[in-house]
Amino acid sequence: MTAMDPRTLRNAFGTFLTGVTVVTAHGQDGEPLGFTANSFSSVSLDPPLLLVCLAKSSSNYDALTDASGFAVNILAETQKDVSNTFASRVEDRFATVDWKVGPHGSPVLSDVAAWFDCSMHNVVDAGDHAILIGEVKAFETGVANGLGYARGAYFTATQEVSSIQVDSETVVSALLERDKKVLFFEDDAGHLRLPTRNVSKGTPTKELTALLEEIGVPSSVGFIYSVYEDEEANAQHLAFHCSAGEGTSQSGNFLALTDDVLARVQDAATQKMLGRFAKETQKGNFGIYFGNHENGEVRKIALGE
Known part of the structure; x- marks a missing residue:
């Protein structure tokens, strides 16, 4: 089997329509940290489990894999700027958003479609990524539609019905x-x-x-x-x-x-x-x-x- 071109493979993966999340936690120094991710999925209702994937090349890799828990914030369709901020190399990403400490201790963002505050259930090695499996300890759902992403571009439910x-x-x-x-x-x-x-x-x-x-x-x-x-x-x-x-x-x-x-x-x-x-x-x-x-x-x- 010939070697696969990573860019082409990533483009193929990107045809799958996903939501956009910001994964947050606290580092060992107590400071909040977070990154944009669309590799998110529910796993189980009993017990309540979800997962996100984290690249080993991420500057947050050690802090996230060593954390006792993390939160997944599903962005609302009006929060493209939040997604872009947490996907870029901004020195203080949390300075630009409203947030609070969730019931289980991880940062949760304001005005999101939903958030899940989790304990770390397991960390699974997976090639050049790690799979973070969290057990949901608290969550909240808003009324906003979620922000979508496919082929490198955002889309929203409002765009669909507004057409x-x-x-x-x-x-x-x-x-x-x-x-x-x-x-x-x-x-x-x-x-x-x-x-x-x-x-x-x-x-x-x-x-x-x-x-x-x-x-x-x-x-x-x-x-x-x-x-x-x-x-x-x-x-x-x-x-x-x-x-x-x-x-x-x-x-x-x-x-x-x-x-x-x-x-x-x-x-x-x-x-x-x-x-x-x-x-x-x-x-x-x-x-x-x-x-x-x-x-x-x-x-x-x-x-x-």
Whole structure:
């Protein structure tokens, strides 16, 4: 077998779309240290394990492999500058970011999509890298979408959904979820509906973002959950799954998707969609519905064994 060109091999590895993280710890001198990494993966739920890969050529190699623990910070899509800072030879990387000491002792960054504070479970030698396996001792998830990376460039979920254009009557709704509850508006008769906006031309996510801002809860637009034609109303419907953070809504209430709540949703297509969402939320295995207001198909988008 002929020798492989490292640059070409790295380019091939780089076709795999990943998230972007900053791995942090404290050195033996007590000072915080960190580096940008996209070689991150969950490993196990019981016990809760994750891994990151660290190059042996890294200036942080000895400190990280000797550390009692480390944190993995999954960067939000607005944190490209943080990624660039921790990937470059900046003298004091932490001077440019807000951070605090996590519950288990490692630095955790502010405004990230999620962070995991870990104890060192194992260090595995792997060629010119070491695999750091951490046991999650504490974690926190925000509402921001994660920052993506592929072929040497960043990408974001917002870029994807923002590229959607419409040129006909379209009803855009927010399936705004928090802790397995969904935000509803209620009319005087007690009927429930999702937050919606009508769009006839342009980018529907702009109207959706404005709608979320009016609701007043920190939130982010996620993936399209349902696309269907309402042939009776002669309109297209786009429902987006959105994530909400803590806070009180200026209008509407978060309700669990019980049978009683679903029965108060008058629109049959919305009621059916919410029933599917309630089931999929329990499993964490979502799909996208394509069809009309009565019949269609669900295409799975989540990976699983």
